[in-house]
Amino acid sequence: GAGVSQSPSNKVTEKGKDVELRCDPISGHTALYWYRQSLGQGLEFLIYFQGNSAPDKSGLPSDRFSAERTGGSVSTLTIQRTQQEDSAVYLCASSLVGRGLETQYFGPGTRLLVL
């Protein structure tokens, strides 16, 4: 597709369940980012993939959060044993090589609600 896509667009789950959020970056983009946007907050960095390098996981808030990127393309963010404080919009972005003045192209986000 022409842009970054994310699925699902909305997800409602029960506390304690696991969820998987998917991101399809722009074809050819080697850099991929996940952010969390809570109500009234800015974008909180979660994880960053750059080509074949080890991902920068420094933003993951707990070991319940993990992400992988298969084949340098699609990425999945997994949240295990979801908690109510995990409710937020999860945004994915990609860019060509992840350097300098490059524009990040964002997806529309997945709105997660944990009941």
Add this chain to the structure above:
Amino acid sequence: AQTVTQSQPEMSVQEAETVTLSCTYDTSESDYYLFWYKQPPSRQMILVIRQEAYKQQNATENRFSVNFQKAAKSFSLKISDSQLGDAAMYFCAYRSLRDDKIIFGKGTRLHILP
């Protein structure tokens, strides 16, 4: 660690008027990149303008310009001739050369009054 501060949670401006959104940041690095992103109600984040720290000349993109004051670590966004379509959340962001991570501020919600 770098931080980005947007001190104005919300602002309003009359259509066709000019508005300035403030952003300050904290860093010990001498070279870095700064960005302003716009997030309309659709949630789709869009790059508005960007600036390299080693360039003293302020970046301009049509009605959008920045006032970059490196010594003061300030990077404000000026929107001229405000239009209804400018209503959105605006995020200031900092990118380090060291690790390429991008740090965002908490945003300023801009309302355009007709």
